[in-house]
Amino acid sequence: MRRVRATAALAVAILAGTVAGWATPAQAAGTGVITGRITASDGTPAADIWVSVLDYEEWGDPVAYTTTAADGTYRIGGLNTDSYIVSMSGGDHPTQYFDGKTDISEADEVHVTTGQTTTVNQQLVATGVLTGRLVTATGEPLVMSWVDISDEDGIASYGASTDDNGEYRAAVPPGTYQLSFTPIEDSYQRQYVPGQLSSETAGRFVVAAGQETRADDTVLEIGSLSGRLTNDDGTPVSDANVDAQPYQTYGGPGSTTTDANGEFSFPKLLVGTYTVQFNAGNRYQYFDGATEQEDAARVTVSAGHDTRVTESMLPTGSIRVRAYDAISGAIIRDFCAEDFCSDGTGQVLMTDQLVGLRHVGVWANGNYLDRDTTVTVRANQTADLIVRLVPGAKITTTVVDKATGKALANVCLTAYKPAQVYLQDGFGDNCSDAAGKVTLTRLTAGDYRLFAEPRDKAYGRQWVTANGGAGDERLAATVKTTAGKTTTAPAVKIDRAGSIRGRVTDAATGNPLSASIALFTQNPGLGAPETRTDADGRFQVDGLGPYRWPLKYASFGYATTWTGGAVSRYAATGTQVTAGAVATADLALTHGVTVRGSVVSHGTLDGWGRISVFNTVTGDYTGTSDFQGNAYELHLLPDQEIRYDYDLRIDGDYVSSDKAKLAPATPGGPPRYSVAVPAGGLTVDVLVD
Template identity: 35%
Template structure:
């Protein structure tokens, strides 16, 4: 099971310190909450240690708006979340004691051992505000601006939008445009109690790529083929591959692209006779190094030549462990590293270690094999994409490619907070030269284990997400990637690497 964690989607678990913390000297926190009119309030309460070492949430207020809870002695932050009429938490109107809008703004309440700490809080009346947006390039007002708070509160306006009522104070909202003319972003709105709060948000014009998807032989239009931009030269593919797809005439417009250099990946609809491709200069390719580079400026629309789709082939095979000869019983075969529960860019292995991908174009494809109890590795058994042995797919035919996966180096260690307590955190291991991801894992109890291929120099990034706040950094004690300590993985054996996280705000 521990090996599976090293290669599976990152786990989400409760804070490991919460279970045992009640054995520490404790006190009682007694909270009384009234509504905006002074009557007893309803809702759920979260009580979280200021150092993130302990938390309890979903604590309901009783009919008198009160709550008593025993917690270890220490300093705490308290959040009160009203509920909708259907009983669901209304997180948009979450209030932090005393009357604040966020974890960062919240005060602290000290609970002493053997004592009862009384806290009274009155819910603040929510207030509206106004938001406008201006173009980062021209300075002109942006039309069709929208604000997303949650699916129930998602208003749009013309050159200004009225933000639904929020607790007064600084509030972070998601701002986008109705017609996707500008790149969306988070922005802070200073909500005032009298409703006069305003904000002007600078939005960067989105770039667009326009093309036409056609049959490579006949030139006939192909509908339903989705085109995804990827950072040039990286081979990294995002989630949600089906956002921008060709219409019945083969026309496709890829929007909401940031300025920069991009490659395009085209993937036909499920069940299509056509195969996916990296869009090359004159045709498709399976090698991102041969893909066409499209360079965009903010707000620019670039037309690229027609995307010419070839017929698909099939690649199939069985993945076994080189150490045991037994089939890999879980894992994926993909075109790029993925973090979700299900692969967007590949397939899962079955219980016999078999896989089948039937939607690739007839080119040479580097394939990434991520399995339990073995290191992630590219076809040929290599750690890096650039060294992979491409698997040749032939149109209308089946290619068999089996892999005996190498176990790699077992890296283990503790994950602790600045006070030395175990934490739940996620680790991402990258090659120090190419920045490629070569391994990911999440721990459950302050101990982690993952397998990666060596020898190679790596950096280790961590993400620590206790309730209501996120921290990120790099081994060893670095807040920036440029300051990360390089670690040299051996070619075989094991490596012990204890990682101490810190309270560096996640970017």
């Protein structure tokens, strides 16, 4: 089962569910039952708690609901055989999900079988309360205003409405929060408590279990902003979008449009300092004549005053792009440069391009690799750009049932460069047809190893070897490719599938852990784990070929570990799978050793940052740290060599590197690009140019 994080809108919708809103759920017709008892965080019965059964795959589709009795018990019947999410909410208890989760993306799967009873007992998490009063600039209560309560990631999972006195109250789990509301009628502009225009400058309010945290605010006064937009020759620019955002941040009132005379207006804005952006066709810029947000001039809106700005669009030129086959020299007639396409003419004219050095991305239909290049644009001139696109390499093969030799359809192949393997989210487009044929295209020339994933789970996944399959990447056949050429790979011979099940625990306590299990690692925030453990730490991975497979075990705050406690895929001996059978692979996770350091830059780090580390031998992710400020910390297994990458925002610009420099091993020495993790842990700084 593969799932992604719930959106803020979904979380709020579930939180705000009422009897009126859920009066007609999609009732199942089965005879399965979920029953249990809900207790407060102190163990006493929790009466009148709203218990809801939600569809596990669709997230938020209500199936059935009830409320708890005086002793905290409840019963929900009429359920089909299926997997569900069970949520609880009500009173001074925010929505939570079995088992003890406050985020729906982490909810445990509850399986129900028709004719049977599934018991789901739950103790409500300890909560605190956020409360406060909102008043207008004149001191009057702000009535019936919804207050969004967001966590540190900006996810608005909780909220409350102000009453006739402007008071609000919301129960939330212990944590750090920011609050916002929309004080101007018919405007989307948010004010963040206390008196801020953006989430980046908003206050952070710490809530402890059993305690109240107060967050009062006064609505900022209101001014207005207007102006006129012209071309560089003084003629008006009509139908251009104008955005006003808090200075150097985001979260403004939205956009407006210039009229036939180039005039625009924001009649109501909260007082403060703004950045104004103009978008006219393919052109965009910031007041006053800046092409980057960090170079924009400040625009101050004062109470009761109309601030007026005038802006002239920067001069532009054009780019004429022609594309050719880099090997044959033949003209490519059907291609695109940025948002402009040739439509079979063999050339693209990119108009309204700002003067200066421009980056142009070019891609073509057919088997060509994309290319990025640059060109200098001059005012009122057309620059000619010739781009030579390299034809992609191709790999073709046939997929068969190994036992019978029969062609197999719907077996999907992924081509990986050696030691560059990442978990895919879902199936790709390179799947075998009814004759078992499949061709992979648009590959950069080089060596590849093929991974096969049948959609029919009766068959097992495999690394494709010269005469069958394997669970170890290193045993796969190496397919050598050449640009513009087609290489025939060994036939993919698919075996029947088996499974691996196991239990993940804390090595120190023996307690079950919430963990993700996967064949490969994945880019944090993308892809999805193979599966997750249930409330008892148990998991099962199906659809594996009958080979020896290493599995990756990961849990927040613990060191990523492979089967048998190994530091990497290559170091793990793996678990032998047998077709039609279930093998066992339990694992106890440790916190490993601490790897920490600072990000060293000439600029200022803004907002969040991400440091990821990779095992240099396998290329696998082995740890990721999301942080604010400039200090990161990771938990890793020792005795491995790692390299770093980073995604940061420095002085308003997003910067990244997949080959991060590390502080020298000795003062004054050269920077490092990889480092070994010793048994005692490691402190190393990441250097940003």
